[in-house]
Amino acid sequence: MKIVGVAACAAGIAHTYIAKEKLVKAAENAGHKIHVETQGIIGIKDELKEKDIKDADVVIIAADIKINGIERFKDKKRVEVPTDTVIKSPNKFIKKIESII
Template sequence: MKIVGVCACTVGIAHTYIAQEKLENAAKKAGHEIHVETQGTIGIENALTEEQIKNADIVILAIDVKISGRERFEGKRVIQVPTQVAVKSPTKLIEKAEEFVA
């Protein structure tokens, strides 16, 4: 499965990057390809490409705030959760994504 995601927390520091790392590790452990963009205090990092979004089977938004460029995901399957879910239960979140795509 190909996954793209965006992580963004209210402060834009810790939870944004912890959520990114946890999601990437859980997805890779499950054998999936994942690309995660972060939108934090220093702006957008690891910006998703049009190609990555087009080829994605699902979009995971682990966000606590409004994000830039949300319209890029129109027409895609999207799961939106608070960053806390990605931090505390990344494996369950990836399993939910697998069920959603199946």
Template sequence: MFIAGVSACTVGIAHTYMAQQKLEDAAKAAGDDIKIETQGTIGIENALTAEDIERADIIILAVDIKIAGDERFEGKKVVKVSTETAIKSPNKLIAKLHEIAGK
């Protein structure tokens, strides 16, 4: 399964990157491919391309704030959680994404 998503926290530093790392580690452990865009104090990093979004089986938004470009995900299965959920329960979250995506 290919998961694409965005992580962003209120301050745009620690939790943004912690959520990204935890999601990437959990997805890889489950055998998935994943790409997480971060939106933080230094702007957008690891930006999702139109191809990434098209290819994605599901979109994960681990966000605590309004993100830029959320309209890109219209028509896709989108799951929105807090960065805290992504950090504290990444394996359960990836399992839930599989359930929702039917993969």
């Protein structure tokens, strides 16, 4: 499965990057390709390209705040969760995504 995502927390520091790290590790361990953009205090990093979004099977928004550019995902299957969900149970979360896609 090809996954793209955005991680963002209220402060834009710790949870943003921890969520990205946990999500990437869990998805790759399950054999999926993943690219996660972060939106934090230092701006947007690892920005998703239009082709990445187009080719994705699912979009994961792991965010505690409203993210910038949500309209990019209007025609995609999208799962939105708080960053804590991805941080606390990343493997379980990826299994859940597999079951619904």
